[in-house]
Amino acid sequence: xxxxxxxxxxxxxxxxxxxxFELFFNHLLMSVYGVIFASIVGIPVGILIARFxxxxxxxxxxxxxIQTIPVIAMLAxxxxxxxxxxxxxxxxxxxxxxxxxxxxxxxxxxNVDSNIKDAGKSMGMTRNQVLTMVELPLALSVIIGxxxxxxxxxxxxxxxxxxxxxxxxxxxxxxxxxxxxxTVFILAGAVPIAIIAVIVDIILRLIxxxxxxxxxKKAPSETNHRVQTIN
Amino acid sequence: MEQFKKVFIxxxxxxxxxxxxxxxxxGGGADDPIRITSLDTSESQIMAHIVRLxxxxxxxxxxxxxxxxxxxxxxxxxxxxxxxxxxxxxIRYSGTEMTGPLGQEPINDPxxxxxxxxxxxxxxxxxxxxxxxxxDNSYAFMVTKETAEEYDLETTSDLEEYNDELRFGxxxxxxxxxxxxxxxxxxxxxxxxxxxxxxxxxxxxxxxxTGSLEVALGYTSDGRIAAYDLVVLEDDKQFFPPYDAAPLxxxxxxxEYPELTDTMGKLDGIITTxxxxxxxxxxxGQGKEPAIVAEEFLEANDYxxxxxxxxxx
Numbered sequence: 001x002x003x004x005x006x007x008x009x010x011x012x013x014x015x016x017x018x019x020x021f022e023l024f025f026n027h028l029l030m031s032v033y034g035v036i037f038a039s040i041v042g043i044p045v046g047i048l049i050a051r052f053x054x055x056x057x058x059x060x061x062x063x064x065x066i067q068t069i070p071v072i073a074m075l076a077x078x079x080x081x082x083x084x085x086x087x088x089x090x091x092x093x094x095x096x097x098x099x100x101x102x103x104x105x106x107x108x109x110x111n112v113d114s115n116i117k118d119a120g121k122s123m124g125m126t127r128n129q130v131l132t133m134v135e136l137p138l139a140l141s142v143i144i145g146x147x148x149x150x151x152x153x154x155x156x157x158x159x160x161x162x163x164x165x166x167x168x169x170x171x172x173x174x175x176x177x178x179x180x181x182x183t184v185f186i187l188a189g190a191v192p193i194a195i196i197a198v199i200v201d202i203i204l205r206l207i208x209x210x211x212x213x214x215x216x217k218k219a220p221s222e223t224n225h226r227v228q229t230i231n
Numbered sequence: 232m233e234q235f236k237k238v239f240i241x242x243x244x245x246x247x248x249x250x251x252x253x254x255x256x257x258g259g260g261a262d263d264p265i266r267i268t269s270l271d272t273s274e275s276q277i278m279a280h281i282v283r284l285x286x287x288x289x290x291x292x293x294x295x296x297x298x299x300x301x302x303x304x305x306x307x308x309x310x311x312x313x314x315x316x317x318x319x320x321x322i323r324y325s326g327t328e329m330t331g332p333l334g335q336e337p338i339n340d341p342x343x344x345x346x347x348x349x350x351x352x353x354x355x356x357x358x359x360x361x362x363x364x365x366x367d368n369s370y371a372f373m374v375t376k377e378t379a380e381e382y383d384l385e386t387t388s389d390l391e392e393y394n395d396e397l398r399f400g401x402x403x404x405x406x407x408x409x410x411x412x413x414x415x416x417x418x419x420x421x422x423x424x425x426x427x428x429x430x431x432x433x434x435x436x437x438x439x440x441t442g443s444l445e446v447a448l449g450y451t452s453d454g455r456i457a458a459y460d461l462v463v464l465e466d467d468k469q470f471f472p473p474y475d476a477a478p479l480x481x482x483x484x485x486x487e488y489p490e491l492t493d494t495m496g497k498l499d500g501i502i503t504t505x506x507x508x509x510x511x512x513x514x515x516g517q518g519k520e521p522a523i524v525a526e527e528f529l530e531a532n533d534y535x536x537x538x539x540x541x542x543x544x
Binding site: 012016019162 | 266272298299316317433434436
């Protein structure tokens with residue numbers, strides 16, 4: 001350590017490169033797992049409550065309540081049930097990721113123009129065909145938006161997971177708070193967490209934009225065709 | 232509807248398969264055979280990684296222990312092992328164990344303390360408390376090399392002669408602590424200090440180095456002792472309780488993997504307080520991750536392979 005924060009910061013990665021990458025990967029993996037499980041449950045639930053709108057109030061209130069629990073309290077509660085370690089963190093991430101995913105799926109599907117749905121029906125589509133061929137494609141960008149928010153939340157939740165024994169980038173931050181001069185440690189742990197969040201946000205935002213039906217680029221003939229049908 | 236059913240069945244099978252195994256790439260599931268607890272100190276994390284790497288090395292990569300990191304106190308380690316979240320601890324300090332999880336009176340004789348702790352762990356909890364790694368992390372008075380030469384200091388009793396002349400720096404909590412605190416110290420050694428500056432314990436080493444203090448009370452395995460070339464004064468009247476560092480494992484785990492006893496035996500008494508100071512300094516002073524420090528240390532010592540062959544010959 002030379003005392004110059006910027007050189008020390010980069011030295012930290014040069015000296016610990018391999019292990020820091022392992023932590024980085026572990027951190028990202030835990031967030032992704034939690035979000036994947038949440039979307040396996042959340043997207044069908046979102047579709048369901050869009051169809052049976054009486055359920056929507058109840059489900060969204062429930063997930064809203066989960067969101068109000070502080071992360072550290074939630075981790076402590078989950079720790080009592082499931083014990084220490086990374087599995088507990090993944091389950092906690094799952095709960096926090098539910099709200100954005102369910103809510104966005106619900107909003108995306110219920111905002112599909114009812115005229116378009118009716119057009120589908122009148123062409124003889126079954127309910128499931130309307131869902132898979134009309135509603136889901138049109139709602140896809142909103143659903144991806146939900147995943148994006150969920151993943152960014154997840155990265156923050158995983159960071160707290162260090163307190164229940166999971167190996168995350170926060171290990172480095174905690175070591176920094178214990179050392180007598182820990183600025184470099186704290187930065188070395190905090191900066192990559194921020195970087196993961198920003199990168200994930202940018203990538204999913206690009207996907208989201210690409211899937212947005214109002215912005216989707218079409219071949220000229222197709223565009224003409226579409227204009228005609230709408231008219 | 233047919234298609235919907237297919238998707239539903241697929242998702243269900245996928246979920247069942249996933250819940251059956253621990254998440255790939257993560258480890259740390261309850262089905263990982265070896266789970267090692269570690270405190271939130273660099274020292275404990277270095278030792279946890281040393282134990283992990285030794286086990287991986289000796290089992291030729293078949294056993295991959297998971298580390299449960301950042302537990303705040305030894306009681307947490309004890310509970311984690313008791314309720315099955317973990318089945319090994321990288322470091323348990325004999326003194327902490329006696330007064331903390333085991334709820335005993337402190338014992339000042341290091342060997343007796345270790346022996347008593349071992350017996351209680353074996354009898355009450357079915358856990359094996361191994362022999363010490365060879366270092367301890369207890370309180371001790373320390374001075375700079377120059378001060379030691381100037382006043383000819385070697386033991387804590389040597390301080391009595393100069394107690395009004397020298398400036399002392401101690402941990403804030405130590406001043407008012409019953410038992411092994413300042414009050415107990417004055418009774419045991421029969422002298423008090425003229426000038427005392429209470430401060431956070433992390434600061435005393437720098438204060439010694441810059442010359443704001445002549446004598447400080449610090450932890451014996453702190454990396455800055457080696458870095459600043461400090462001299463640790465011997466606790467000749469055995470006032471401070473011993474905090475010998477040793478690993479712990481459940482009997483169940485050792486019965487299942489008997490080879491672990493050999494692996495842990497290789498670490499027995501091998502890491503002296505001086506070595507630990509050096510390792511701690513690499514982690515805290517030079518900014519290396521505990522995992523890297525442990526790996527470099529084991530590679531430099533060839534994973535204590537030679538030691539084993541010496542034993543057999």
